[in-house]
Amino acid sequence: MPLPSIPDPMTPQPVSDRDLVSRLWAGDTDALATLYDRYSSMVYTLALKILANPSEAEDLTQEVFLNFWQRRQYNPDRGSIGSYLATYTRSRAIDRLRLTSGRAKILQRFKRISEASSFAASPVDHATLQEQRQQLRAALDQIPATERQVLEIAYFQGLSQSEIAAQLGIPLGTVKSRCRQGLLRLRTLLQTHQTHRELP
Numbered sequence: 001m002p003l004p005s006i007p008d009p010m011t012p013q014p015v016s017d018r019d020l021v022s023r024l025w026a027g028d029t030d031a032l033a034t035l036y037d038r039y040s041s042m043v044y045t046l047a048l049k050i051l052a053n054p055s056e057a058e059d060l061t062q063e064v065f066l067n068f069w070q071r072r073q074y075n076p077d078r079g080s081i082g083s084y085l086a087t088y089t090r091s092r093a094i095d096r097l098r099l100t101s102g103r104a105k106i107l108q109r110f111k112r113i114s115e116a117s118s119f120a121a122s123p124v125d126h127a128t129l130q131e132q133r134q135q136l137r138a139a140l141d142q143i144p145a146t147e148r149q150v151l152e153i154a155y156f157q158g159l160s161q162s163e164i165a166a167q168l169g170i171p172l173g174t175v176k177s178r179c180r181q182g183l184l185r186l187r188t189l190l191q192t193h194q195t196h197r198e199l200p
Contacts, residue, residue: 015031015034017035017038017076017080017081017082018076020034020035021035021074021076021081024069025072029069032065032068032069035065035068035081036065039081039082039085040061040065042082042085042086043060043061043064043065043085043086043089044057044058044061046086046089046090046093047060047061047064047089047093050090050093050094050097051093051096051097056096059173059176060089060092060093060096061089063092064085064088064089064092067088068085068088135190136190139186139189139190140152140186142185142189143182143185143186143189144181144182144185146178147178147179147181147182147185148182149168149178150164150168150175150178150179150182151179151182151183151186153167153168154179161175161176161179
């Protein structure tokens with residue numbers, strides 16, 4: 001009968017997730033790196049499955065672990081860290097899909113207003129498009145200059161976000177952030193204007 005194996009005292013034993021979380025909450029950032037090594041592949045795979053975009057999935061993976069560290073909402077007594085990260089990743093990925101859908105609608109309206117003004121079929125159509133252009137310009141004037149700049153370059157000059165980053169000499173992530181925030185503000189302003197018009 002073979003003898004049971006005896007753990008080598010010189011071999012470091014894996015640290016439990018619970019201990020890693022306790023160390024992380026105490027300020028040990030190495031614990032975050034270990035958790036990232038353990039779960040980033042799972043988070044990325046799930047994000048990619050939902051978003052179907054490798055760049056977005058990578059961005060979301062970084063966001064998930066950063067928020068996990070900063071927000072400290074995970075409670076080890078309520079489930080495994082793997083389940084928590086999977087649930088949080090799924091929720092944030094769905095939020096991104098909804099946001100992307102909302103941005104797409106704004107961009108379509110942006111492009112339609114910008115391109116259609118010279119093709120108005122009647123004075124009434126022309127007046128309507130002119131009013132929409134004025135609304136759009138007024139909304140653009142109300143968002144921060146840095147956000148307005150990237151939106152105008154993207155949709156009036158037709159440059160990609162990578163090209164905008166190169167032209168302005170700023171990181172691609174900064175361009176993405178400014179574009180995202182600018183579109184959110186723009187959507188809110190245009191929706192507010194539409195609501196005011198519909199009020200009696």
